[in-house]
Amino acid sequence: MAWIVKPSAQQQMERRDQPYLTDALKTEIEKTYIPRYATRRAALLPTLHAIQHEHNWIPYQAMEEAAEFLGLTAAEVVDTASFYEEFHLHPKGRHLIQICQSISCELCGHESILEKLIDKLGIEPGETTADGKFTLETIECLGSCGTAPAVMVQENLRENVTWEKLETYLDSLE
Amino acid sequence: MALEQPILCKRIPTPPWGDINDRKTVTFDEYVCTGGYEALKKAKDITQADLVEQIKKSQLRGRGGAGFSAGLKWSFLPPPDGEPRYLAVNADESEPGTFKDRLIVDFDPHMMLEGIAICCHACNLDTAYIYIRGEYHRQAKVLEQAIAEAYANNIFGQKSILGQVNGRVLNCYVHRGAGAYICGEETGLLESLEGKRGWPRIKPPFPAVSGLFGRPTVINNVETLAMLPFIVERGDAWFRSIGRASTLGENVPGSFGPKLFGVSGHVNRPGVYEEELGIAMGELIDKYAGGMRNGKKFKSAIPGGVAMGFLGPDEYQADLDFDIGRKHNVLGLGTAGVIVMDEDTDIVAMTRNIVRFFARESCGQCTPCREGSGWAYQMLCRIEQGEGTFNDLDILDEVARSMGAMPGTTICGLADGTNWAVKTAIEKFRPEFESRCKSSLVQVNVSVGGSATV
Numbered sequence A: 001m002a003w004i005v006k007p008s009a010q011q012q013m014e015r016r017d018q019p020y021l022t023d024a025l026k027t028e029i030e031k032t033y034i035p036r037y038a039t040r041r042a043a044l045l046p047t048l049h050a051i052q053h054e055h056n057w058i059p060y061q062a063m064e065e066a067a068e069f070l071g072l073t074a075a076e077v078v079d080t081a082s083f084y085e086e087f088h089l090h091p092k093g094r095h096l097i098q099i100c101q102s103i104s105c106e107l108c109g110h111e112s113i114l115e116k117l118i119d120k121l122g123i124e125p126g127e128t129t130a131d132g133k134f135t136l137e138t139i140e141c142l143g144s145c146g147t148a149p150a151v152m153v154q155e156n157l158r159e160n161v162t163w164e165k166l167e168t169y170l171d172s173l174e
Numbered sequence B: 001m002a003l004e005q006p007i008l009c010k011r012i013p014t015p016p017w018g019d020i021n022d023r024k025t026v027t028f029d030e031y032v033c034t035g036g037y038e039a040l041k042k043a044k045d046i047t048q049a050d051l052v053e054q055i056k057k058s059q060l061r062g063r064g065g066a067g068f069s070a071g072l073k074w075s076f077l078p079p080p081d082g083e084p085r086y087l088a089v090n091a092d093e094s095e096p097g098t099f100k101d102r103l104i105v106d107f108d109p110h111m112m113l114e115g116i117a118i119c120c121h122a123c124n125l126d127t128a129y130i131y132i133r134g135e136y137h138r139q140a141k142v143l144e145q146a147i148a149e150a151y152a153n154n155i156f157g158q159k160s161i162l163g164q165v166n167g168r169v170l171n172c173y174v175h176r177g178a179g180a181y182i183c184g185e186e187t188g189l190l191e192s193l194e195g196k197r198g199w200p201r202i203k204p205p206f207p208a209v210s211g212l213f214g215r216p217t218v219i220n221n222v223e224t225l226a227m228l229p230f231i232v233e234r235g236d237a238w239f240r241s242i243g244r245a246s247t248l249g250e251n252v253p254g255s256f257g258p259k260l261f262g263v264s265g266h267v268n269r270p271g272v273y274e275e276e277l278g279i280a281m282g283e284l285i286d287k288y289a290g291g292m293r294n295g296k297k298f299k300s301a302i303p304g305g306v307a308m309g310f311l312g313p314d315e316y317q318a319d320l321d322f323d324i325g326r327k328h329n330v331l332g333l334g335t336a337g338v339i340v341m342d343e344d345t346d347i348v349a350m351t352r353n354i355v356r357f358f359a360r361e362s363c364g365q366c367t368p369c370r371e372g373s374g375w376a377y378q379m380l381c382r383i384e385q386g387e388g389t390f391n392d393l394d395i396l397d398e399v400a401r402s403m404g405a406m407p408g409t410t411i412c413g414l415a416d417g418t419n420w421a422v423k424t425a426i427e428k429f430r431p432e433f434e435s436r437c438k439s440s441l442v443q444v445n446v447s448v449g450g451s452a453t454v
């Protein structure tokens, strides 16, 4: 629900000296993405993807850096970033487990898998395990309706999922 | 009628012609060996006006959901004025039950790239952006690879065989989304491409006149573009020999050409299959998808992505073409992602599932969509748990019918999805909803849309 505004008045921004948007990333974006578009702002999604790829999430400081880099205000960057569910503005576990809950997956029994996941990890959807290993999310259609139920683990799509196969896979992760 | 040879699936092994286990990504060389990029060479020597005319005559209709004539859309473009013009390829495919564009991108990306080049040439567009949903990680990589091959072989770039297009170098880029269904709506997509929230724009102006970066822009679906090489190569008469004219009247546009149908849910062999437009759903399920799972009886299906609404138990043989909306009281053919439900399916739960999707994906600009879908979801949860009343059913129906681009209360068509799912479910399965409801002891007068009187 991209339109829900979160209270931000008391929010503390964590800072670190080292930039998140490193010079190497900037050079890469400047070279690969900026020339593709008529405005610098249009390179914002690729920039946010690059930051998330590097750090596994997008801290506020990184959004400020992206704003400066692209000639935008920080508010403009937050405005865009907060709209997209796949941009994680809070730290998440090393392995993000996203289980599809849309219609074809529900028809093919995603519910029992979700229940077992909740049981095994001891967390509800939206939460991260205490050791920071797993974050569990329910997500809408992954485009694998023909091979439902579908679960995405980090960027890795698991299709025709059974609990046995999924559990074995999760146990094999570091 | 039935397709004799696979067309879009020519290089993608698909039953009954091939085995899905033999699928692999077709490389540039393999594509060329099997006649690929011949159509582009042919198109190069056809004038742009003739190309647009040919596509118009073929009566190719958009494969992304709305079914708008591709040639007609192109003809709305103003004449070139020396400034940039764009193609936005819609590969955002996020509608539950839809997984057909993924098949093309995964296994035969050059078919789409050739279509892109043809479209850019025909419409004088110098830059194409392929907007692909964020969750398609693997597919984005496949595309990057295919585009690199196409540049290396002078399809795009400085040395493109098309020369300059719109007075510029022809370029093609991948642009990744980040998990927002609404970016599949064409103007939401443009906003997202510009680095903003994917908030659909109020139309007019239409994108053909003022689209990406305020410039003329064509937006087409992956499958629509993948169809182009075949039409250019084999002619518009060939295209019209597949599928059929509308049976609703002479002036109603027909349903021509082959089509990818996704079949999911309670069938034995779910998957994407290719057939002529107009195939009966029952035939698609029995012949291609291996029939109903566990020999169960058919109860309902959604013809093309969850926005379309439900077909009833007696509509198993509904013809899958663009007439389906008017003939079977659903929104339309949509994405042709057929979701099949057997006799044990809880329709109330499925309606709840669909409405939750739309509530979650609403971009929040329009009140009927933002608030209405949230309310409808809560009411459906209550009815599902046996806590609803008959009165709830009527309010639910009224809330749903009040939202959408068709009632004219919202900017885009997302809210119509909630509308059609709810109203068709209640219309076609009312007893099932009623059996879950308690009769309300006290009648409370609530008027939706007015000030609350509760």
Ligand SMILES: Cc1cc2nc3c(=O)[nH]c(=O)nc-3n(C[C@H](O)[C@H](O)[C@H](O)COP(=O)(O)O)c2cc1C
Pocket (backbone or CB within 6 Å): B061, B062, B063, B064, B065, B066, B067, B068, B070, B090, B091, B092, B093, B094, B095, B181, B182, B183, B184, B185, B186, B187, B219, B220, B221, B222, B224, B225, B412, B413, B414
């Ligand atoms: C809420 C909403 C979501 C949409 N999602 C998609 C999508 O994921 N892919 C797509 O091709 N079209 C989608 N469409 C349809 C597009 O707006 C547009 O009609 C289509 O991309 C045009 O291409 P075509 O004429 O080739 O079908 C969506 C429309 C709406 C209202």
Ligand code: SF4
Pocket (backbone or CB within 6 Å): B182, B199, B200, B361, B362, B363, B364, B365, B366, B367, B369, B370, B410, B411, B412, B413, B414, B415
């Ligand atoms: S109808 Fe819904 S999704 Fe579409 S613009 Fe309005 S609020 Fe956004």
Ligand code: FES
Pocket (backbone or CB within 6 Å): A100, A101, A102, A103, A104, A105, A106, A140, A141, A142, A143, A144, A145, A146, A148, A149, A150, B096, B097, B098
């Ligand atoms: S419904 Fe789960 S992948 Fe499409």
